[in-house]
Amino acid sequence: MTLPDPDHIPLRPGRPQRSIATSAIVIYATLILLAITIPRGLVNWARNFDPNPLQEALYSFTLTVQQGSRQLGLDQPYVRGRALFLKLTGKPDD
Secondary structure (H helix, E strand, O other): OOOOOOOOOOOOOOOOOOOHHHHHHHHHHHHHHHHHHOHHHHHHHHHOOOOOHHHHHHHHHHHHHHHHHHHHOOOHHHHHHHHHHHHHHOOOOO
């Protein structure tokens, strides 16, 4: 008994598989949504890099995203959820 070559699986009849572009769009759209709804995470991420001109530009950009998110109120669900979490657990805010 031989097994078929797993690298060359024939396509099944029917609708063709979606391209990788569709997956990439979904992934990047999710990352953008997270960046504008939870900007604190984006700022903390940019802050952790070694200091250099690129890091400073990235950090400045993330602060701009955070400010825009706050002005539009897009971060309010996260802010309320975090406040509730801190209240329930008794942890201090960093």
